[in-house]
Amino acid sequence: MGKVRTLHRVATIERARELRRNDTDAEARLWNALRARRLGGWRWKRQAPWGPYFLDFLSIEARLVVEVDGSQHAGQVDYDARRTRYIERSGLRVLRFWNHEVLTNRDGVCVTILAACGGEREDSGWTTA
Numbered sequence: 212m213g214k215v216r217t218l219h220r221v222a223t224i225e226r227a228r229e230l231r232r233n234d235t236d237a238e239a240r241l242w243n244a245l246r247a248r249r250l251g252g253w254r255w256k257r258q259a260p261w262g263p264y265f266l267d268f269l270s271i272e273a274r275l276v277v278e279v280d281g282s283q284h285a286g287q288v289d290y291d292a293r294r295t296r297y298i299e300r301s302g303l304r305v306l307r308f309w310n311h312e313v314l315t316n317r318d319g320v321c322v323t324i325l326a327a328c329g330g331e332r333e334d335s336g337w338t339t340a
Contacts, residue, residue: 237310252332273328
């Protein structure tokens with residue numbers, strides 16, 4: 212039996228697709244490093260629905276969320292703090308990076324993400340060479 216798609220679920224899927232189509236330059240650059248298990252063999256989703264929020268990048272395997280924030284986040288500190296608490300109550304860790312940091316130091320950002328994941332997966336076949 213197939214999944215029943217409610218209007219809410221359809222709207223959520225459509226919103227996630229829209230966010231993926233309209234990603235920022237920083238999100239696109241980071242996604243290129245994360246997609247297809249390129250970073251240490253960890254699987255990532257982008258713009259994943261999570262409760263009332265959409266997570267920029269989510270690795271269920273690593274129990275890790277990566278958020279890439281633009282300048283608009285400087286004015287919404289309280290909102291971001293509430294959002295982070297909600298996500299962390301689900302047992303996930305949250306890493307935040309500024310767009311500028313991803314654009315100017317993607318390798319450093321990836322090293323930080325990989326360390327937070329716990330390093331390379333044994334079964335990844337991924338090498339640093």
